[in-house]
Amino acid sequence: MDNGEIRLNKYISSIGLCSRREADRMIEDGRVRILRPDGTAAVASLGDRFTPGDQIEVDGKILENNEAEKLYLMLNKPKGIVCTGDRRIKENIIDYAGLNHYISYAGRLDRDSTGLVLLTNDGELNDRIMRASNCHEKEYICKVDKFVTYDFLSKMRQGVTIVLDDDHNLTGEIGPDGKPVGKTVKTRPCKVWKTGKREFHIILTQGYNRQIRRMCAALGFTVLKIKRIRIMNLELGGLREGMKRFLTKEEIAELKKQAGM
Known part of the structure; x- marks a missing residue:
């Protein structure tokens, strides 16, 4: 340029x-x-x-651009930690991880969800993973308040119409209840299978804010627990809740390969 x-x-x-x-x-x-x-x-x-x-x-x-060594870590995020780079917010994930580097996360989890979060200061990799058009897989274990039925699984697989009412998805209109109107979208078809009476696994290739919770709510279910166990080739495995570890060279190489780098 x-x-x-x-x-x-x-x-x-x-x-x-x-x-x-x-x-x-x-x-x-x-x-x-x-x-x-x-x-x-x-x-x-x-x-x-x-x-x-x-x-x-x-x-x-x-901000200092000192060409710092690239860091790649995975964290098993516990409940209550907030995925945000805003260090003014209490219990933000950057301070929780105890890192002094400029670092960000790939794959936001809401405060109440747990599981795998990738932490890295590799901005290009982060962007490629987060770009919805790249359709990278993220896998979750979910528990809901009702029995998981065939009808529920079928509708989840086909995609569910949800309303995104977070600040960045408001339409500018005001509804009959006096509240701002959010954007209505239909989620992409996804892989879902039952693993227990009230438990299922789901693999998503997009990441709307609180997407699984919104999908379930649209079908009359309340999510009790969400745990992410995989991002692309990275698997949470036996990493204990609240702990973090560096990625192996092999994991980094495969992650970059899948991201098209």
Whole structure:
């Protein structure tokens, strides 16, 4: 690109702070400032570009691009830990993992869910894994409040119509109840099979916010537990809850291969 310019979200991702999508959210929230070499500074906007010589400030702290060694870890996230790069939020996953590096996560889990989360400062890999169009598999064990029926499994496999009412998916309309209206989507067909009277496994290739909970709720079920046991080739295995470990060279190589790197 001319003068070495790149999109600001790509720069933030490239140093391992977070994914491009998360960088866009931080920019939208007004948490990012660009400090230019001429001494001017401005709150960043979506679509802004980073030029060599600029300094980027997030939450009042200057980001350092020191080409740190790439880190790849898996964490068995316990209930109550929040998948967010915002360290102002109590019990955020970055502080819980006890890492001082700029690092992000691939594959968000909600506060009440447990299981496998990939932690890495490899921004390109993170983005490729998180990009929904790449259809990378993530596998979960789920427990619900009712008996798992053939009809339930069949409807889950075909895809379920859900409403996304988180802040980034609002339509701008207000419903009859006075609440903001969320975007309506149909989930992709997926693999689902029964493993117990009230338990099933599911493999998703997309990652809407609280997707499994929303799918089950649309069919009249309440999710009691969700545990992720696999992301692509990475399996949780016997890693104990709350523990983390570095990926092996073989795991990293296969992960990058599947991600198209």
